[in-house]
Structure formats: C-alpha cells, structure tokens
Amino acid sequence: VAEGEAIHVVFFPLMAHGHMIPLFDVARLFAARGVKATLITTPANAPVFTKSLANKIDLEVIPFPSEQVGLPAGVENFEYATGTDTLEKFLGALRLLESPVEGVLGRLEPRPRCIVSDLFLPWTADVAGRLGIPRLTFHGSGYFGMAVSDAMRKHRPFAGVEDEDEEFVVPGVPGEVRLTRRKTSPQLKAAEEKQSGIRELLKAAFEAERKSYGVIMNSFNELEPDYAHHYRNVMGIRAWSIGPVSLCNRSIGEKATRGKKAAIDEHECLRWLDSKPPNSVVYICFGSITNMSTPQLRQIALALESSRQNFIWVVRRPAEAEEEEEWLPKGFEDRTRGRGLVILGWAPQVMILDHAATGTFLTHCGWNSTLEGISTGVNMVTWPVFAEQFINERLITDVLRVGVSVGASQYFDRVVEVASVGREAVEEAVRRAMVGAEAEEMRGRAAELKEMAWKAVEEGGSSFEELSHLLQELRSFDAARADEYYL
Ligand code: UDP
DSSP, X not given: OOTTOOOEEEEEOOSSHHHHHHHHHXXXXXXXXXXXXXXXXXXXXXXHHHSSTTOOOEEEEOOOOHHHHTOOTXXXXXXXXXXXXXXXXXXXXXXXXXXXXXXXXXXXXXXXXXXXXXXXXXXXHHHHHHHTOOEEEEOSXXXXXXXXXHHHHHHOTTTTOOSTTOOEEOXXXXXXXXXXXXXXHHHHHXXXXXXXHHHHHHHXXXXXXXXXXXXXXXXXTTTSHHHHHIIIIISOOOEEEOOOGGGSSOOHHHHHTSSSOOSSOHHHHHHHHHTSOTTOEEEEEOTTTOEEOHHHHHHHHHHHHHHOOEEEEEEOOOTTSOTTOOOSOTTHHHHTTTTEEEEESOOOHHHHHHSTTEEEEEEOOOHHHHHHHHHTTOEEXXXXXXXXXHHHHHIIIIISOOEEEOOOOOOOSSEEOXXXXXXXXXXXXXXXXXXXHHHHHHHHHHHHHHHHHHHXXXXXXXXXXXXXXXXXXXXXXXXXXXXXXXX
C-alpha cells in the first residue's frame, strides 16, 4: 500500500445484537482512522448497520441459507435460535456461509488487507489463510471472562465439588475468583451433552483463535490489567485493547439507533429523564436475548414498587407469550405513575445510561452492558443469567467493586423460566446500590472508571494508541510472509 493510501478491512460479525453492535462500532472506529471498511451481513440483519448516521461503512449483504437447513425464512439471528433444534440448524447455516464469504473477499476491490470476524465464525480463519491475509478475532467478551473461562476448561475446578452451591476458587488466574457449579457447570454440561453443535463450535472457535493473527478486545488495559497481562503472557495470545467501543460516534441520533429501532421516542425518554434528579433512576435491562417468565417479572415489579425509586424497566417477553396476559401486578402502573417508565421492546440503552439522572443499572452482565455501565459511571446491580455473565459478575462486584449482586445462582439457557430471585433480594440490592455510604463509595469508584474509560479512547490514550499500532502493523503486513503469522 502506497503511503497515505487507505487499506481495506472487512468486518464480519456474528448475527446476534450483542456481537453486531460492538463490531459495527469497531468498523466505524477503523473508518474514522482512515481505513476503507466493508461489513458483511445477511438481509434480515442489514438494518442494524444501515440506520447509522454518517455511515462510512460499505455493506455486503449475502443470503442466509435458512431454507437449506430447515429454518423459517427470516430466522437469521441468534435471538430466534432458542431450543436445541433451532440452535443446531442456525449453527449449520452459519457454516454454510464459508463459501459465499470467501467469494466476497475474493472479488472486493481494493483487495482486503485483513478480515476481522467474530470468535464464533472460526472458519473465517481458514478463508483468510487461503487468501493470505490476516484474520483478527473479535470477542464479545473481555479479558477477565476469557481468562476465567479458559482456566475453567483447563483445570475443571468444579469436577470434585459435589454441592451445586459450594464455592470454589478458579485456579491459575490472578485474584480469588469464586464460582459455583450451579452458576457455571450447566454451560459445560450443555456443551458436552445435548448441544453437540455448541461443543464443536467452542472447540473450533478456540483453535481458530490460536491460529489467527491476533485478537481485538473490546476493553481497555487500565480496566482489567492483571487479566489482560494473563491473556497475553500466560495464555500467549496477541491482543489489542481498543475499547470501550461504545464511546465512539456519540451523538444523540447515533446513540439512539444502535441495534434496533427503539420502542420509545428517544426525545420523550430524555424529557422524562430530564425531569428527575441526578442519580435517582434505576435502569433495568437484561440485554438483547434474555427473556423473563411472568412470575419473575412480577417479582421485579413488586420490588420496584416497594423500593420507591424512579425506574426505567426494559421488558422482553418470550415470543410465544400471550399479548393480553396479565404479567404486571394489578394497579402497578397507577401506583408507580410519574416515577416509572416501562419500555416493552428495544431501549436506547447508552442514551439512558449516559443521562445524569440514571444512578444504577440492573444488568444481566452481558459484556457490552457491563462496559456501557462502566463507561457511563453508574453503580450496578448484577443479575447474570447465562454464558460468561456469572463470570463478568465477579469482575463487577469483587474486582472493580462497583456493583451489588442480587444473588442469582441459577444458570438459565437464556430464558428465565421461574422466579429464581425474589422481590426482597431485588429490592435490597437496588437499595444498597442507590442509597447510603456503600452506594456513595461505589459511585466514587464508578466515576473513576468512567474517567479512565474516556481517557483510554481519547487521542494519546491506551486504546487509541493500541489501535494506531495495530493499523500500522496491518499497513506494513507483507502477504509474502503470511505463513509466519499462522501457527
Ligand atoms: N441493547 C439496547 N437496547 C435494549 C437491549 C440491549 O441498546 O433494549 C444493547 C446494549 O446497549 C448492548 C447490547 O444491546 O450494546 C446487548 O449486549 P450484551 O453483551 O450486554 O448482552 P446480550 O444481548 O449479548 O446478552
């Protein structure tokens, strides 16, 4: 590439909002730094990427082979892949994308210099290998989650533990990370027993991670330094921390249009927040794919009612739930009028978290939500549901000490089927995060983390510099020596 000429980088996110949103942010970061960026997706997911204002990203839309694997038309997102059968079909369809993606990469002009693709699209490493270009893995998770999951797989510390609720310490990682079988082993068990597709995928994903050029991490070095060091030097994986990526492109329009169209007018939402004192609102959201049962929603409603705090509550219900079903306690809306806002569907999350009135975030500890909470300096109430969310919880409550746990101990497969956490526990955790000396102390630490996050992405900050180094390497990448980069 001649001096000053833009290199071309192709981005390929996994079709799940928790993966598409941050990788889109990464693509925009690259574009803002002079890279020609192309993003590959499928028809039903394309609107996520085209809504953005001042979009400098080229889209390549490839058909999703739903029909070929026996999925209904339009089922192109992990969100709909609930249940073992659908999930297996969905994973099968992802594998069929290999050849179309290779076709796109082969014909794009100018010739792509690199592909950045999700951890769970491992075959992209083979495609990149054949084309002689580097593949960078994008993780939907941070260093802490990656390090602890790796140690769990290697050391299986839960193996000798009989009691599902007995805490064990995860060996081989810095600090004392405590987990239980109930919070973690179902994931491993599921991977081993029923969901063989998931097991195969995990295996392939981590093998491909090792043979890729390196990893792009949505994190910043100052947030989890011991675990970033562990990942790079003990696990031996090359990684660039370039986050929090949600801090890029922050104008109101951009914030509100991340992911899907919001189910509330964002100006109305802002007016509502403007009318509330600083740090007086609890924001409750369980991410893009977790659904709550009616009994569990009722417990949350009762807790919010008796907490007497202002709240914005984002509610996602299972697709099969009856529209008219009474899921809120009778009179809830009247009794919380003026101090509560329920959003049925998609919320402009970052915009809400960013508002001075929002004081606490009750979160399921998905990595994007975790980082968004950190970048906006709110206290957190942690309520993990599945995957590495129970691990992220330990980072929030024990390592960073900016959150209070509701004490969720049951791993669910994305759908909370029973009322696993009672109203008292929810109310108590919300109160601890909102008022009193403990809340104030947490708020102090949360404010420091927010400042560190913003510093990291500013010119000269650690994430800014890591991206500069990465881009420099990609610019000078010598295709003739590509073999040296692949183990
Ligand atoms: N999100 C949003 N509005 C919603 C729900 C989610 O904007 O109503 C965004 C949220 O800001 C985050 C992403 O969707 O960027 C969810 O990712 P996360 O890793 O937190 O959880 P997942 O959805 O993968 O479980």
